[in-house]
Amino acid sequence: MKKTRRILGLFGNFDEATNAIYDIRASKIAGLSVDDVTLISPIEHPDVEEALGDRPVSVQYFTFCGGLFGLVGSWLWIASAQASFLVQPQGGKPVVTLVSNFVLSYEMMILGGVLSTLIGLLIGARLPSRPHTLYSEKVSLDQIGIILELEDTQIESAKNLFRNHRVLEIREEVMK
Amino acid sequence: MKETELHHDKDIREDLAWSQINSDIMKSLENPRRGFWYTVIGCLVLLAIGITAEVLQYMYGMGRSKNHPHMWNLYIATFIFWIGMSHSGTLLSAILHIVHADWRKPIYRFAEAMTTFSLMTALLFPVIHLGRLWNFYWVIPYVPARGTWPNFRSPLSWDGFAIMTYLTSSALFLYIGMLPDLAIARDNTTGWRKKLYSTLSLGWYGSDRQWRIFRKAYMLMAIFLIPLAVSVHSIVSSDFAMSIMPGWHVTTFPPYFVSGALYSGCAAIVTLFILLRYYFRWEEYMTLAILEKICKLTFAIAMVWTYLNLVEFASVWYGHDIYGKEVLWAKMTGAYAPVFWSMMFFGSVLPFTLAFRKLRRHIPTMMTVSILLNVGMWLERWMIISPTLSQSFYPWSWDVMWPTLTSWGIVLGSFGWFGLLFLTFVKIFPSVSMYEVKEMVYHRRLASEKAQAERRNTGGAQPAFSLSMRKEDGS
Secondary structure: OOOOEEEEEEEOOHHHHHHHHHHHHOOOOOOOOHHHEEEEOOOOOHHHHHHHOOOOOOHHHHHHHHHHHHHHHHHHHHHHHHHOOOOOOOOOOOOOOHHHHHHHHHHHHHHHHHHHHHHHHHHHOOOOOOOOOOOOHHHHOOOEEEEEEEOHHHHHHHHHHHHHOOOOEEEEEEOO | OOHHHHHHOOOOOOOOOHHHHHHHHHHHHHOOOHHHHHHHHHHHHHHHHHHHHHHHHHHHOOOOOOOOOOOOHHHHHHHHHHHHHHHHHHHHHHHHHHOOOHHHOOOHHHHHHHHHHHHHHHOHHHHHHHOOHHHHHHHOOOOOOOOOOOOOOOHHHHHHHHHHHHHHHHHHHHHHHHHHHHHHHHHOOOHHHHHHHHHHOOOOOOEHHHHHHHHHHHHHHHHHHHHHHHHHHHHHHHHHHOOOOOOOOOOOHHHHHHHHHHHHHHHHHHHHHHHHHHHOOOOOOOOHHHHHHHHHHHHHHHHHHHHHHHHHHHHHHOOOOHHHHHHHHHHHHOOOHHHHHHHHHHHHHHHHHHHOHHHHOOHHHHHHHHHHHHHHHHHHHHHHHHHHHHOOOOHHHOOOOOOOHHHHHHHHHHHHHHHHHHHHHHHHOOOOOHHHHHHHHHHHHHHHHHHHHHHHHOOOOOOHHHHHHHHHOOO
């Protein structure tokens, strides 16, 4: 069945939200898995993320590639610039200097790493974008939200599950 | 110890409500104390002096021969001072983040902003240094164009790369760390502020996916920034150490510069901590317990700086470089002796006030001491540059140089420029990290509840570890 509805439950504390997620994991709503759950919270909370299970993050690969590109690319760039100095008298010194170029390449490795980390963050976190349509400003105050993507037949069971965990507010929308 | 004293010793009150944290920080941005506006006016006056002095210098010159090697020494000393000032903010923030020292959370934002704006101030000086302002882009060491042939073997080229990398990375580190707070600000403001925060927050809404990626990306950036910060000031020191000038050609220059930079940055953090705490009424967040920790850190770094000074003096004194030894002797006994001994007093003796708990908790004393420590650090930079140029290998350049009023005007202007940038930032953006203070309060509340539960289980008896920890605190 196609997921057609989305609901947001707002909770007053992490314990209730975590328990609600554990209930979803325990398949208390038929056909709903933890992959259909998005948690929104005012602070990062590794314990709740544990309840959500392993969700891979790939930003470190961006960092590695960016750092490597900065290191190698800058070395080649600087060396090629130095190679065009051949018309200048070098006084017996090497045209392409390994030691001093290492200092510059080191800086560029860091710059490449930092910039690509930023790109990885933006791509991975899907930014910039509009905040989630069900987003509540109460989340930036002190509440924790759980967003579920559901089929029509699962709505009532999901609401009941939320109510069992002292949900403060439930919002609902039809997915486009 | 009394309960009230214990309460004051906490880095932060763990009974602070999250919604209160939001409203305290956001309201204070709208309504700072009058002192804030007086400081803005003071900075504007300084900036006006700086601009006037720059125009005068542009029109009439510096009143000295352009061939005189002393001509730019005030600007070089001030350039190093601002680069140094930039050090502590991002570096300490990154180190404390990696080791999970949560007391950094209420203070790291303004310290990182200090880094970014100090670097932007430092970058003015190579441009002023040029003389021909319209050619400012010539300081950028890009590949051969205009026939300028940048020398990649020169530490000055390294400087260009290192400082631009540090500025870019620090600004991004500051911005990324601020994303969740910009979202909070977006949700709690109206008008132009809401538009600004909505744009800058990029649509952050705090999903678990965003938090996971954010946590890793922020940690990766912190890891990069630590070696970067160390390399930047090492490279600045190479501008001097790689020459053969007496007094500069010293092996210990890179660590000496890094420790001096950390020292002045820490002292500046203390000054700005006290000012922001007063301007925005942030006594709940910028607590005396946190101030004490920064002061202890400053004291430790001051002692490292003192040690490295002594190592430098000893290596020159017992070395066979008679020119270096003469410069050192001239520093201690010659025309610059009052500056040298003031530097030693402010840099090595005054920090001992930080060793006393009562003084560390006395705000007016700490304000005065932190400013004087930075005076000492500025004098240190002056002492690195001037005596060597006064007594280098060319007898024709031997001279004792005191800057002209025009030069001083430009230096004062740089303080106004930095102040204005910093004050504008703290007025517009939350300079206490709201989401991280919430984390800090949350985790401490959990720990406190756990400790209370343990006490109840043990029938009210104090656990042994708790007693020993209090003794270590000296309370």
